Amino acid sequence: MTAKIGFFDKDQDQYGLAGYATSCRLQFYASVDDALKSSVDCLFVHVRDSDWTKICGTLPKERVALRFTSSSGYPRSPPEGKHGNCFRCLKPTKNDGKLTEHDFHALVAAFGDIEIVNQLSTSIPREIRDLVAWSTVxxxxxxxxxxxxxxxxxxxxxxxxxxxxxxxxxxxxxxxxxxxxxxxxxxxxxxxxxxxxxxxxxxxxxxxxxxxxxxxxxxxxxxxxxxxxxxxxxxxxxxxxxxxxxxxxxxxxxxxxxxxxxxxxxxxxxxxxx
Amino acid sequence: MTNSEWENKRSTFNHGWLKNRLIACLLRCNRVVSGLVQDEDARSDLLDLLIGWEAVRPSAVEVLLVMESRAHNALDPLSSDSLTLGEVTCRYLLEVDRLRWIQLTNAEKLVNDASNALDEFDNAIRRTCTRLQGSGTMPDAELLGNLEERARRLGSLFSSLTLCHDSILATDEYV
Known part of the structure; x- marks a missing residue:
């Protein structure tokens, strides 16, 4: 079954998350609240810390979120959120070591598959382990x-x-x-x-x-x-x-x-x- | 087979071959049959994949056999775990984990469903392959749709397969 993906980019940056997401025709949301109110299964977001806290605190367990950064990527860390359903992308959208188009398509393919989405808290598919993963626990x-x-x-x-x-x-x-x-x-x-x-x-x-x-x-x-x-x-x-x-x-x-x-x-x- | 090897085998079959190659090729063929695109290689690419199924099938079967075996047999602990925690303790820890896994995931039913889906997929592949080899044209939309439906069902079931832990202290590089 296919999972629907929507995105919110605080900078609406065509060279950042918005650019990647638009090229993959993901659903655009103008605010975090609109994205949270929507019915899409997955949210790709580039947000401030306060909005990320809000997402982690309110996202229901059947939905997942993936946070992107434009600077230097996030370190490996366990899933966040009330239901362990909020993840961070290891590669940035800009600068050294940034996401390639192939990387982003791999993320869209994985987060667009409802069976994979349901298991992300316990198992990250090999195809995206260099993009979303956490140190062994x-x-x-x-x-x-x-x-x-x-x-x-x-x-x-x-x-x-x-x-x-x-x-x-x-x-x-x-x-x-x-x-x-x-x-x-x-x-x-x-x-x-x-x-x-x-x-x-x-x-x-x-x-x-x-x-x-x-x-x-x-x-x-x-x-x-x-x-x-x-x-x-x-x-x-x-x-x-x-x-x-x-x-x-x-x-x-x-x-x-x-x-x-x-x-x-x-x-x-x-x-x-x- | 360790959990890590099993997971690699499951993922290579399910995501690598079934979803990324076969279903993607079926979608190409569907667009050709619908008249949306011209793709002269689509038919031969599909035939190559279907002929190659015989070489891929054993790994799908093995994934199910390992899971079935886990559902029916207690695990022997790793010697490294036994040395640190004691063999009796390790056996008990693994057995509790296995029994809880069987119940929470309904593991036996999952294996049974996946095994049936694999048989149905196998039949659909053989029908489509026979049709492709017997004629130089693309199969009709119904035959392609039937194979795609069975492939998607199999993919969905393989995505839901899990194993209980096979070790206590051993580490994987990444989750």
């Missing part, structure tokens, strides 16, 4: 897999079982008492790829691991200060590295909130919905 993916198993284990818990199963969105999974997934030592290995520190240098090593994991997660989440911008994931990191006993479990609320957060960040809800 392997720590977040590993953390999500571990939290998912913790939720499955909690599915058998008399107190939280029903809620855990409801959040997982599927039937209970057999538990494995041998695996013992909910223990901070395992979270430490997944987050830091490092074993639990021994007792001699415990506090210094914990601090060092905390700093390193904090920095890595900030990079993967595309935030500057994890504590302020993603407090749920930060709480989990603190829960792990403030623990003393390596076998201590994380609290239900910490697991639940972090799992739900990563379901959104990693696009699980979109995959489910599509």
């Amino acid at each position: 392997h720590r977040l993916r590993a953390l999500h897999i571990l939290l998912q198993a913790c939720m499955a284990e909690l599915g058998n818990n008399p107190k939280h079982g029903a809620e855990a199963i409801s959040i997982l969105g599927c039937l209970p999974v057999p538990s494995s008492s041998h695996a013992k997934v909910n223990r901070v030592e395992l979270f430490c290995r997944v987050l830091a790829d490092f074993p639990w520190p021994d007792s001699k240098s415990y506090y210094d090593a914990q601090e060092e691991l905390y700093e390193s994991v904090n920095k890595a997660l900030q990079h993967e989440l595309g935030v500057r200060v994890l504590k302020d911008e993603d407090p749920i994931i930060h709480d989990l990191v603190c829960g792990v590295f403030n623990a003393v006993d390596p076998d201590a479990p994380l609290a239900w609320e910490t697991i639940k909130k972090a799992f739900q957060r990563l379901d959104v960040v990693l696009g699980m809800l979109r995959r489910d919905a599509s």
Whole structure:
């Protein structure tokens, strides 16, 4: 099925986004509000930060947006927006390393295919990986897999079982008492790829691991200060590295909130919905 | 086959061959049949693609077989993951992910639908190829339209295919 693409260029620049989009006969919008009110599936935009914030905050999950810049392209970063459906183009529309016509046609082909659009949060087609992509989020993916198993284990818990199963969105999974997934030592290995520190240098090593994991997660989440911008994931990191006993479990609320957060960040809800 | 290899194979078939080459060529042929353009190469290009289908088909089948296998069999963890997290733990983490993937994506039905669509597409290709080889003219719009419809249906289904994770700590270069 074909997805319709519309564009808004704040500069209406025939040598910028407007020029590329007009040559591909994309639907023109005179303002961000008009573009948001429209029914097109995809928006290509060249906007100010305030308008991008508005798009990220209001674009419904069945639509996607791609932001362009005329200066130097955007760095790789995770999808933005309430539904992880707002992306940035890595190449600029002008200057060194600018988009070629072939690049722009590849973007139009990918964003014009509704099946591809529905999967952009989890999978970027090879054809546009040098145009729209984000650094690997392997720590977040590993953390999500571990939290998912913790939720499955909690599915058998008399107190939280029903809620855990409801959040997982599927039937209970057999538990494995041998695996013992909910223990901070395992979270430490997944987050830091490092074993639990021994007792001699415990506090210094914990601090060092905390700093390193904090920095890595900030990079993967595309935030500057994890504590302020993603407090749920930060709480989990603190829960792990403030623990003393390596076998201590994380609290239900910490697991639940972090799992739900990563379901959104990693696009699980979109995959489910599509 | 790793997830990355599978994804490359799926994308090469679905976007590289089916959508970018076959459907694009069918659209050219449709314009010729409609009298909108003259394109003397369209018929021979289509015939080349249809003859080449036999060489492309195995990779499409393999994509479905790998997904079907995932839907029915537990995964062996990578040794690198097992060394870091322990084999029992890795098996459990991967199995939970696999079972959730099967349920959330309706993986078994997807494979079944894609497999049926592939058979129908295969039949349509053979009919069109026989017609092209038996005559020096362009097939009629109905035959071309039928093949395009089946190609689009197959492309749509292949776009929706996914796999559960095959590793826990291993990294891909880019998502």
